[in-house]
Amino acid sequence: MIFTIRKDVFLKALNIANRALSSKVALPILNSLKLELDEEGLHITGSNNDITIKTSVPLKENDEEIISNTKYGGALVNGRLLTEIVRKCERDTLTFDIFDETIVKIKYGNSGFNLNSARAEEYPDFDMEEKGVEVGMKAALFSKLVDTVAFAASTKEQRPVLTAINFEAVDGRLACTTTDGFRLARIEADLDTSESFVANVPAKMAQEVARLIDGEENVRIYFDTKKALFVFGKTIVSVRYAAGEFPNAKAIIPKSFNYFLEINAQELLSAMDRVSTLSLERDNIVTLKMSESSVEVSSKDTQNGSASEEISVFQYQNEPLEVSFNSSYVAQAVKAVGTTDVILAFLGEMKPFAVKSTKDDSIVQLVTPRRTY
Amino acid sequence: MIFTIRKDVFLKALNIANRALSSKVALPILNSLKLELDEEGLHITGSNNDITIKTSVPLKENDEEIISNTKYGGALVNGRLLTEIVRKCERDTLTFDIFDETIVKIKYGNSGFNLNSARAEEYPDFDMEEKGVEVGMKAALFSKLVDTVAFAASTKEQRPVLTAINFEAVDGRLACTTTDGFRLARIEADLDTSESFVANVPAKMAQEVARLIDGEENVRIYFDTKKALFVFGKTIVSVRYAAGEFPNAKAIIPKSFNYFLEINAQELLSAMDRVSTLSLERDNIVTLKMSESSVEVSSKDTQNGSASEEISVFQYQNEPLEVSFNSSYVAQAVKAVGTTDVILAFLGEMKPFAVKSTKDDSIVQLVTPRRTY
Structure with a gap:
């Protein structure tokens, strides 16, 4: 295999295939990328057994030559090293050449690299078939x-x-x-x-x-x-x-709820963020205390102290309710719902509760309360 | 101690004093900052025993009030928590109030925090005297x-x-x-x-x-x-x-040298960076091979391969010399010298060599070579 290739396009493709490489793979050969050059272009495959990525660089794109001086073939090359070498190239193109099926020679400017390599045939056969x-x-x-x-x-x-x-x-x-x-x-x-x-x-x-x-x-x-x-x-x-x-x-998602709090997402997020400062060592647990006249977010830590904040705008009609939870779980749920206002729907103090959009029902986020005693 | 303070000024001072706090201190009291308010302003002290930082916020600056509603006094407060609480304040000012010498109450907007605190007198006495x-x-x-x-x-x-x-x-x-x-x-x-x-x-x-x-x-x-x-x-x-x-x-710095290589700092840095890609697992060791006609930077790794690069512009007059070293040491030395061109001065293959400016002698950087066999 021999080719001259544009550095920017090569690097982009290497970065894609590299996403599959893992530092913790059991099989040393999976530290390699498989490179194959044929009449359709250069194909680069990386895998960690769980995810396999194959990406291609065409010989030409919009009539512009990307790969030239080609001799078809294949090789396995250490992915991390190859990418570093290409990344550090300050020229527009670089040349790639296999010597004796065991050494890849890469050249640009005054620099030359000899990378130990193996035959493409030694790479495991991953199922990439369009099936199902x-x-x-x-x-x-x-x-x-x-x-x-x-x-x-x-x-x-x-x-x-x-x-x-x-x-x-x-x-x-x-x-x-x-x-x-x-x-x-x-x-x-x-x-x-x-x-x-x-x-x-x-x-x-x-x-x-x-x-x-x-x-x-x-x-x-x-x-x-x-x-x-x-x-x-x-x-x-x-x-x-x-x-x-x-x-x-x-079977897990409740069919209906009894208590509903409608609240501005940003105000809830900010209040939880401030108040949870005092419960950082306790899984960010905060308590939400709701009644028709007031809604309060609070937290407590025996060692450090306590914090509380009143919510200024809300809608809540029912008996008072007090629910404690991991505030980062609720924050992630509120952000995933993604609307300006959100509804928190409860069944009771210790039952899983839902974070929902005020507008549509396609998203449900469910959180289990935490005991605070 | 009671005061109302501008958030931005308070946070800046806390961030300075906090630089002394360490997560690894043996003495729990050193997780605290000492706050003292007197007629000159608010004094904040942080320490990890090795470094102690004391910074002050004046009551007024350029006739503008920074601290108001004051009652003089002192307290020890957890530095990390206090700073987080002040950082998360979305108002221009906040109030600080000590209750019963054991609880610091911080208030802004709809938020209230009660932080457990201790008396300022319990803080260790660090030597901050202008002596020597x-x-x-x-x-x-x-x-x-x-x-x-x-x-x-x-x-x-x-x-x-x-x-x-x-x-x-x-x-x-x-x-x-x-x-x-x-x-x-x-x-x-x-x-x-x-x-x-x-x-x-x-x-x-x-x-x-x-x-x-x-x-x-x-x-x-x-x-x-x-x-x-x-x-x-x-x-x-x-x-x-x-x-x-x-x-x-x-006694360590040689009085004179025998071999001198003058070289562009950036070209040397780039060449070492590229070539050392192949010796990452071997302390970034590269070899510099100098003769009157050529200078080459190279590296070798039995597992991965080898790399080499010709230096295009240089001055060297002497017998050929080959020296191997940790390229990150030389890179740091070249950067510290800070000139466009640098001189590498050698006594021999295995003797410490100097990286120097071409212009002045106030800076000396000395590196010990490494064996490559």
């Missing part, structure tokens, strides 16, 4: 689905399925759900297919895909039995599902 | 002295004196020296006093002072027997000396 239920969607919608629920997924590996976003499609309607056992986030949207499927895509990988499609118009997704395949621009991403059965969200 | 040899200096010169040598101080605590900048004054001339055993940095400057003194000021603390005096015109320094006192603006900083005897720099 095909879904087409605006890239912006996919990002919104992920942003609305990803933060509520578990970050602990004990129960892998809880680290996932549960995608469930029935009759042309898609529901995306996450839960870490203390809270739950759910968003629904219409689909362009009426086929049913269930897929548990690790939330971190879904966020990675959302980052990569930023700037794209559309994304095609193939929900297969063991993996989801995301196709956009010149890139294909394959994500392995999390193992296990996802909890039944419908 | 007095030196006056431009703040910019002090920062230059610190920036030129601080990075070459040791960061390991085994030999505390090596973590210090050695200030040594003789006959109106000041020399500042640091060494971590592998390299040495030294800068000289004229003093406004002919008194002699030696002071080992921990480099990290000297850097803290340099950060704090940024924006000031002048600084007065009192070099005492056990501490240095820095006086500037409305702030006094006391720094405890590092224990131990500093090595004799004059």
Whole structure:
């Protein structure tokens, strides 16, 4: 394999494929990127076993030459080193040349690098096939689905399925759900297919895909039995599902609530932020005390002291109610709902409560209260 | 103690005093700031035993009221919490009030905070006296002295004196020296006093002072027997000396050299940066190969490969010489010298070599070569 390539385009593609590399992989070969050059261009593949990214650089774009002096072939090269070398290039182009199938020679300006490499055939064979239920969607919608629920997924590996976003499609309607056992986030949207499927895509990988499609118009997704395949621009991403059965969200979300507080999202966020200063060492727990005449956010810490703040504008009609919770959970839920005003809907002091939009019901954020004694 | 204070001025003063607080102090009381209000204003003191910072806010500035509704007194308050609470204040002023000598009440807008506090008298008595040899200096010169040598101080605590900048004054001339055993940095400057003194000021603390005096015109320094006192603006900083005897720099710095390479600083820095990509796991070791006809920077790593770069513009007249070294040490030395071109002066392959300015001799940076086999 031999080629001369534009530095900026090469670096951009390397940065995409690199997103799949992990510093903690068990298989040393996965520190490498696979490079393959054929008549369609240069293909770069990176993987950490859970996520595999393949992206391509065409030989020409808009009649402008991007890759020249080509001799087709392939190689495995350390991804981190190759990217650093390309990043530090101060010229417009660089040349890439394999010597004896074991050494990659990279040259630009007065600099020359010899990188130990291996044959492309030694790379594991990851499933990148377009198989399963095909879904087409605006890239912006996919990002919104992920942003609305990803933060509520578990970050602990004990129960892998809880680290996932549960995608469930029935009759042309898609529901995306996450839960870490203390809270739950759910968003629904219409689909362009009426086929049913269930897929548990690790939330971190879904966020990675959302980052990569930023700037794209559309994304095609193939929900297969063991993996989801995301196709956009010149890139294909394959994500392995999390193992296990996802909890039944419908059984967790209450059908109705008894107490409703309507409140300005920003005022609630600021008050919780200030008051939780005094409960930083106690999971940011704050107490919300509601009555028809006043709403107060407060916190207490035996070592440091206490804090409280009156909310000036609100709507609440019912018996007084007092609920304590992790304020960062509620803050994330309020931000994910994304409206100027939000409704907090309660069943009682120790029952999970909902943070909802005042406008539509497609998003539900559920938080479990905390005892303060 | 009672007062109403302008938020912006209070926060700025808290941020200064907070620089002395450390998360690793043994004495819990040092998590507190000492606040004292008298007819001269509000005095805020923070300390971690090694560095003590006292800064003041006047009652008025340019006829504008900064502190009002005053009742003189003092208190100890958790510095991190107090600063967070003041930082999150969205009003122009806030009120501060001590209740029963044990609770500080802070109020702004709809928010109220009760912080547990202690009596000011319980705070340790740190020596903040203006004693010893007095030196006056431009703040910019002090920062230059610190920036030129601080990075070459040791960061390991085994030999505390090596973590210090050695200030040594003789006959109106000041020399500042640091060494971590592998390299040495030294800068000289004229003093406004002919008194002699030696002071080992921990480099990290000297850097803290340099950060704090940024924006000031002048600084007065009192070099005492056990501490240095820095006086500037409305702030006094006391720094405890590092224990131990500093090595004799004059005995370490060679009197003369045999081989001289003159080279553009930026070209050397870029070449070392690129080439050291291949020796990241080997302390960034690179080899400089000099002859009258060519200069080459190279590196080698058995696992990953090798890299080399030709230097295009240089001056070198002597027998060929090959020297290997930690390129980040040389990069820091080149940057500290701060000139467009630098001279690398050698005695031989394995002898310490100097990085010097082409223009003046007040700065010397010394680096010990490394074996590559």
